[in-house]
Amino acid sequence: MNDFAELLNDLILSPSRNKKIDLLKNFFCKSNLKDKGWAFCILTNRMDRKFVSVKELKELIIENSDEDLFRFSYDYVGDLAETISLLWQSNNEKNTNINLHEFMEIFSNFDHKNKLKTKLKYFLDRSSENQRFTIIKILTGGLRVGVSNGLIKEALKLSGVREKSEIEEFWHGFKLPCTDLFEWLDGKKLPKYINRKKLFNSFMLANNYNSNEFKSFKTDDYIAEFKWDGIRAQIIFSEDGKIFSRNGEDITNSFCDINTFIKGYFVVDGEIVVKKNNKVLSFNHLQKRIGRKNPSKKLIEDYPIHFIAYDILFYTSVDCRALSLIERKKYLNRFINICKFSNISTSSLIKFSSWDQLQNIKETSLNNHIEGVIIKKKTSLYKKGRVVDGWYKWKRNPFSVDFIIMYAQRGHGKRSSFYSDFTFGCWVDEQFTKLVPVGKAYSGYTNDELKSLDRWVRNNTVERFGPVRSLKPGLVVEISFDNINYSSRHKSGVALRFPRFTRIRWDKPISQVCSLKYIKDLIN
Amino acid sequence: MRKTNINWLKKKREGLFCVPGNFFIDPVFPVEKALITHAHTDHARPNNKSIFSSKETIELMHLRYGESYCSDFQIARFDEKIKINDVTVQIHPAGHILGSVQFLINYKGYRLLISGDYKRTKDKTCLSYEPVKCDTFITEATFGLPIFNHPNDQNEVKKLIKSIKANVNKTHLIGVYALGKCQRLITLLRNLGYDETIYLHGALTKISNFYSKNNIILGNISNISECSKSEYANKLVLCPPSSLNDKWSQKFKNVVKGYASGWMRIRQRVKQKNIELPLILSDHADWDEILKTVNDVNPNEVLVTHGREEALVHYLTKKNFKSSALNLIGFEDENE
Numbered sequence: 001m002n003d004f005a006e007l008l009n010d011l012i013l014s015p016s017r018n019k020k021i022d023l024l025k026n027f028f029c030k031s032n033l034k035d036k037g038w039a040f041c042i043l044t045n046r047m048d049r050k051f052v053s054v055k056e057l058k059e060l061i062i063e064n065s066d067e068d069l070f071r072f073s074y075d076y077v078g079d080l081a082e083t084i085s086l087l088w089q090s091n092n093e094k095n096t097n098i099n100l101h102e103f104m105e106i107f108s109n110f111d112h113k114n115k116l117k118t119k120l121k122y123f124l125d126r127s128s129e130n131q132r133f134t135i136i137k138i139l140t141g142g143l144r145v146g147v148s149n150g151l152i153k154e155a156l157k158l159s160g161v162r163e164k165s166e167i168e169e170f171w172h173g174f175k176l177p178c179t180d181l182f183e184w185l186d187g188k189k190l191p192k193y194i195n196r197k198k199l200f201n202s203f204m205l206a207n208n209y210n211s212n213e214f215k216s217f218k219t220d221d222y223i224a225e226f227k228w229d230g231i232r233a234q235i236i237f238s239e240d241g242k243i244f245s246r247n248g249e250d251i252t253n254s255f256c257d258i259n260t261f262i263k264g265y266f267v268v269d270g271e272i273v274v275k276k277n278n279k280v281l282s283f284n285h286l287q288k289r290i291g292r293k294n295p296s297k298k299l300i301e302d303y304p305i306h307f308i309a310y311d312i313l314f315y316t317s318v319d320c321r322a323l324s325l326i327e328r329k330k331y332l333n334r335f336i337n338i339c340k341f342s343n344i345s346t347s348s349l350i351k352f353s354s355w356d357q358l359q360n361i362k363e364t365s366l367n368n369h370i371e372g373v374i375i376k377k378k379t380s381l382y383k384k385g386r387v388v389d390g391w392y393k394w395k396r397n398p399f400s401v402d403f404i405i406m407y408a409q410r411g412h413g414k415r416s417s418f419y420s421d422f423t424f425g426c427w428v429d430e431q432f433t434k435l436v437p438v439g440k441a442y443s444g445y446t447n448d449e450l451k452s453l454d455r456w457v458r459n460n461t462v463e464r465f466g467p468v469r470s471l472k473p474g475l476v477v478e479i480s481f482d483n484i485n486y487s488s489r490h491k492s493g494v495a496l497r498f499p500r501f502t503r504i505r506w507d508k509p510i511s512q513v514c515s516l517k518y519i520k521d522l523i524n
Numbered sequence: 525m526r527k528t529n530i531n532w533l534k535k536k537r538e539g540l541f542c543v544p545g546n547f548f549i550d551p552v553f554p555v556e557k558a559l560i561t562h563a564h565t566d567h568a569r570p571n572n573k574s575i576f577s578s579k580e581t582i583e584l585m586h587l588r589y590g591e592s593y594c595s596d597f598q599i600a601r602f603d604e605k606i607k608i609n610d611v612t613v614q615i616h617p618a619g620h621i622l623g624s625v626q627f628l629i630n631y632k633g634y635r636l637l638i639s640g641d642y643k644r645t646k647d648k649t650c651l652s653y654e655p656v657k658c659d660t661f662i663t664e665a666t667f668g669l670p671i672f673n674h675p676n677d678q679n680e681v682k683k684l685i686k687s688i689k690a691n692v693n694k695t696h697l698i699g700v701y702a703l704g705k706c707q708r709l710i711t712l713l714r715n716l717g718y719d720e721t722i723y724l725h726g727a728l729t730k731i732s733n734f735y736s737k738n739n740i741i742l743g744n745i746s747n748i749s750e751c752s753k754s755e756y757a758n759k760l761v762l763c764p765p766s767s768l769n770d771k772w773s774q775k776f777k778n779v780v781k782g783y784a785s786g787w788m789r790i791r792q793r794v795k796q797k798n799i800e801l802p803l804i805l806s807d808h809a810d811w812d813e814i815l816k817t818v819n820d821v822n823p824n825e826v827l828v829t830h831g832r833e834e835a836l837v838h839y840l841t842k843k844n845f846k847s848s849a850l851n852l853i854g855f856e857d858e859n860e
Contacts, residue, residue, distance in 0.1 A: 012791055013800050065670065072835035073671045082791055086671035133791075416792045 003031060004039055004100045005134040011145045020147060024155035028182070034101035037179035042104075042138055043147055046176060051107045051139040052120060057084060060117055060124070064089055075467040078416025081140065085132035090125045098123075104177065107139065160185025168384065172200045172248055197265050200234060200248040201313050201321075202384035204269075206374055209394035214355055221378055223325070224350040224358055227371045227393060228308060229283045229483070229497075230273035231290065235307065237266040237339065253293045257300050258307055259341050266335050267313040270347065273369070275306035280369050282485050283497065309336065310347040313382060321382035328382065362396055371482060372396045398480040399522060400502060401426075404510050405475045406437055408457040410467045418450055419457040419469065424479060424499075425492070427515040436516055438492045441479055444501030453504065473510050478503040484522050494519055530660055530825075532631055535850070540638075540662075544610035544631050547576070549638055559613065561640025562624035563588065563703060576600060576608070578615060580623025580738065584703065587734055600625070618642040619653030620807050621704030622735060628656050637821060638662045641830070643806065644813040645677060648711045649704070649740050655820035662827045662850065663818065666808040667786055668836040674786060674810040680803045681712040687780060687801055688718075688760060695756045695776045696801070699765035699783040702728050704807050706762055707735045709784050710742045712805075718760075723748040725763035725772070769798065786810070818845065 007027045014020050024043075028036050041047060061070050061084045070087060077083040096103075103123070110116060120139070124132050137143050153171065157164045162185050173194035174181040180191045232246040233255075241260025243252045252260065255272060274285040281303075288303050289295060312320050312332040320328045336346050350373060352358040362373045372395035380390045403424035411420030425437040445453065461469045480502045487495035493516075532543045539551035547557040554571040561567055561577070563584035568577075570589040574596040575582065585593040600606060600615045607613075615625040620641040629636045637658035644653050667674075688696055700706040706728050713722065721744040724732060729747050736742055748761050756776055767773055768781055783799045786806025794802045809817060814836065818826055826847040828836050833849035840847035 009791075013794060013802070015798055015800060066839075068838050069670050069835055072832070072838070073669050076669055076832065077671060077790055077792065079792055083671065086673070086789070415796075416790075417796070 001096055001098050001100050001103055001131060001134070003027065004035070004042075005128075005131045007039070008134050008137070008143070008145055009130055011147055017151065020151055021155050021158065024147070024152060025158045028155060028159040032099075032101075033179050033182055034177065035099060036182050037177040038101050038104045040152070040178045040181060041176055043143065043145075043152060044149060045141060045143070046178070047141055048176070050141050051110070052116060054080065054140065056117055056120075057136065057140070060084075060121060061087060064121075064124075071466065075410060076416070078410060078412040081133050081136035084124075084136055085129050088124055088129075088132055090127075092125055096123065096126050096131060101177070103135075104138075108176075156181075156185055161187050168202065169196070170194060170199070173198075197238060198236065198240060198242060200242075200244040201267060202248075203232065203234065203246060204311070204382050204384065204391060205386045206391040206393040207386050207388075209375070209392050214392075217355075219352065219354060219358075222375050223378060224352060224373045224375050225310060225347045226350065226365070227374050227395070228271045228273050228280060228347075229369045229371045230271040230280075230286055230308070233270060233272045233307065234313075235260055235268050235270070237262045237264070237268065237335075239263065254289060254291065254295065255305050256295070257305050258343060262339055264316045265314055266316070266339075268307075268309045268332070268335065269311040269313060270307050270309035273306050273308060274303045275343070276304055280306070282369050282483070284485055284487070284495065305343060307344045308347045309344060311382065324379045324381065325376055326378050358394075362394060369483075370396070396482070398482050399484060400478060400480045401519065401522075402476050402505060402508065402513050403438060403479050404435060404473050404513050405471055405477055406435055406473065408453075408469050408471060411442065415450070418454045420450060420454070422453070422477075422501075424477060426513055426519060429517070430515050432511055432515075435473060436492045438490075438494065438516075438519065439479070439481070439496040439499045441477075441499045441501055444480070445504070449501075449504055476505040476508040476510055476513055477501055478505060484519070486523060492516060492519070494523070530634065530636060533636065533660075540850075542611065542629060542631075545608045545613070545629065547608060549627065550640065557608075559627055559638075560585070561618065561627065561638065562620055564621070564641070564701075567640065570594075574598070576606075576613070578623045578625050581625070584623060584731070584734065587730060605630075616654045616656050617651035619644065619647060619650060622650045622707070622738065622740070624650060626654075626656070628658065634659050636660045636662070637823070639664060639817075641666070641808055642817070643809050644816065645674070647708055647807070648715070649707045649735060653817070655817060658821050658823050660825045660827065661818065661821050661823035662829060663814060663836075664808065664830040665814065665828045665833050665836045666831040667806065667810050668814060668828065668832040670811045670835070670839075672786065672789055672810045673812060674789070674806050675804050677712060677805055678716060680784075680805050681709065681716055684760075684782065684801065684803060685713070685716060685718055687782075688758070691780055693757050693778060695758070695779045696760045697768065697773060697776055697779050697781050698760070698762050698801075698803070699768045699781075699785075699799075700728070700762050701785075702764055703731050705784055705805065707732055707740060707742060708807065709762065709803075709805065710745065711740065713760075714741065714743050719743060720760065721746050723751055723759055723761045725761070725767055727764050727767070728762055765797075815839075 007023060010023050011020055065087050073087055074083045123135055153164060153167050156167055184190055234244045236242045237260050242250060243255055245251045274281040285303050309332060312328050312335060314320060315331040320331050332346060350361060372393060375392045375394060377389055403426055405422050406425045407423035408419040409421040411418055421442040423437050423440050425435045428434040428436045456475055457469055460472045460474060462472050463470045479499050481496040481499040483497035485495050534541045534543060538548055538553040538555050540549045547559055548555045549559045550561055550567040551558050552569060557574045558572040559576045560581055563581045568585050570592040572594050575594040576598045577600060579599045582597050582599060602615055605612045605614045611629050611631045614628045616628060618624040618626045618640050620643055624640060626640060627638045635658040637656055639662060641664050642653050646652060700709055710722055723746055726747060732742060732745055765783060780801055781799055782801030782803055783797060784803040784805040786808055787793045788802035788804045824846060826840050826845050827850045829850040837847045837849050
């Protein structure tokens with residue numbers, strides 16, 4: 001446990017990628033097999049559940065300390081695990097000698113839900129501050145220690161005999177507690193339960209469009225498709241089919257209205273959207289389906305799923321990833337002709353002869369649920385991640401409106417000392433007397449702008465409610481957003497998609513900000 | 525303008541004002557007469573007409589501000605009570621940095637103790653804090669949250685020595701405040717047997733030499749400009765925190781960056797500042813020290829300023845102390 005707590009702490013504080021890889025490699029080399037396996041599961045977030053809820057943790061710390069002191073401290077620190085580990089009072093503080101795997105086995109096999117808090121308290125009482133932090137992070141999931149999967153793969157390569165490509169291929173197959181992964185890395189055979197044909201394959205991702213680069217690109221070498229505002233998915237069509245999300249999570253059950261059963265083995269890449277009466281609906285509609293593991297019949301009827309396929313990775317025994325895009329498109333069409341499922345279609349290609357024309361199509365296309373276009377090189381192979389000269393996303397120009405800052409809240413994590421989350425609003429009507437909140441933004445500014453905003457907030461506070469400050473109306477900011485829709489959930493009646501700061505208008509008077517009517521008119 | 529419980533103390537734009545004494549304490553704008561608790565720039569500003577403080581504080585202000593440090597000064601001594609208009613004032617050590625004092629102000633038998641910044645941990649570079657019984661106590665709350673619990677200072681400095689030994693080819697660049705923290709870190713290093721030359725950023729030399737002149741033993745210290753680039757490896761270099769990420773620091777290629785501060789308690793702050801080697805070393809009282817001090821001086825009323833007042837006021841009220849936040853302006857920055 002102590003080694004792992006130290007590893008986490010070192011990872012958090014190490015600025016360089018190489019140092020982090022080094023730390024991981026050293027840990028994997030010196031630890032025992034079981035500890036390695038669990039550490040790997042924790043670092044890659046493979047745990048299938050949270051062992052303890054935020055509510056239970058808060059109850060524990062309030063019993064141990066004081067409700068108000070906890071609240072003040074949490075507002076200040078901005079990280080629950082760190083707040084609790086610093087605040088925890090113990091008469092008996094010393095390092096636990098328990099191994100990581102022993103600890104994990106206790107909590108993995110713990111059935112007495114009502115005794116969980118007592119058990120956790122037992123460990124927190126017998127731990128150092130750093131160990132408490134580690135324990136809470138493990139049990140709540142989501143470490144955020146700045147370790148990407150790519151980094152871990154690199155460390156695995158260095159601590160065994162396997163090539164990176166092999167690790168990449170079987171990465172998603174190993175099961176908790178992953179001790180067999182480390183045996184395999186040392187040269188043993190793959191565990192029998194791993195079936196390559198059931199595994200998620202890493203996605204190819206799009207680079208951002210860059211106008212300078214594109215000047216020299218010939219349009220003939222590229223195709224373009226619309227970028228739909230849905231969720232990316234990989235579907236394995238087979239006798240035991242599966243649907244995976246962008247990060248490889250199994251979402252088959254959530255989208256059970258897509259038929260994945262077919263003889264053979266086909267892996268298809270595309271976008272999940274909601275489509276009704278032949279029309280793709282907004283992301284808001286899709287949100288009703290996301291995360292619902294067993295959607296009701298009614299939900300399925302109200303929000304029917306459609307899969308827009310745009311690429312194919314495997315066509316039976318053919319590994320299409322090694323073929324050019326044009327070849328892959330042919331295989332994809334063959335597949336669509338075979339499967340004939342009504343809620344699966346191919347993404348259509350946009351006809352264009354110059355980049356200017358494509359830009360025009362992108363901006364003027366009437367469908368509201370297009371985020372932009374994706375441009376793909378015809379000769380490109382299907383490779384993992386963002387590949388040079390592969391795919392490019394060219395987003396629609398966002399909407400941009402000036403709003404007034406109304407509330408500010410302290411940020412979390414890295415920005416916990418700053419007022420970094422802002423609620424902005426506009427005038428209710430043309431009388432310019434009352435404001436209504438329209439949305440929340442917490443990105444888009446530079447670090448220096450954040451410091452100025454923070455100072456402005458502190459000097460213009462009207463009232464404080466815990467971490468939130470209500471502010472004197474006085475600061476105008478330009479907010480960009482990708483889309484706008486009606487919403488019954490918000491007081492203003494509208495919901496903005498991905499609002500972010502584009503400019504701080506220090507000089508602009510608040511009387512020049514628009515009213516809600518103007519905002520609503522943007523929807524059409 | 526909100527009155528405190530004692531009606532002869534007022535908050536003004538310039539800062540805290542003692543009416544019967546006709547002076548300000550640590551004013552943020554120039555005034556006729558100012559009592560200065562210590563020489564940190566958020567407490568001691570230039571251009572006051574007349575200042576009253578310890579000998580060291582006045583000399584440090586002169587060193588920092590040149591001739592604008594004041595037009596006239598009066599040195600306070602620990603063993604004397606000075607009458608200023610209708611009050612008497614006596615200074616007591618605050619244990620914060622060299623020359624730092626508390627002011628005990630007596631008006632018609634009512635005793636007001638203004639602590640300025642203080643700590644209770646022993647520090648060889650200054651006199652230890654002296655608790656004084658009083659009626660109203662004004663305390664700082666820079667670390668006024670129960671999450672702040674400063675660890676043993678020697679153990680923190682041992683971390684630095686260990687890192688220097690483990691990374692012989694690297695330069696250790698440690699951010700420290702020029703006045704106080706820098707010299708305290710050096711004396712702690714010397715006590716633990718680190719006797720190599722310690723190199724300083726130019727901004728730290730003047731004050732360190734002042735400490736040496738005041739018989740605080742810093743051992744071999746040298747300006748980093750006297751060290752050639754080829755010899756940077758394995759050196760310990762102290763610099764102001766702002767220099768850790770500026771152009772100056774880029775000349776050190778193979779470097780471990782550290783920062784000696786009470787804020788290093790919080791990992792997220794450490795990360796924000798890109799610090800690899802956090803040293804939790806503070807010249808302010810932590811939560812337990814503040815509570816201990818309130819108990820020691822045993823006042824009727826506690827006024828809280830500088831930092832996280834809410835939690836402390838809440839806690840003291842719960843413990844049956846009359847307590848409120850002073851809400852002075854100009855002190856909200858999280859400086860030590």
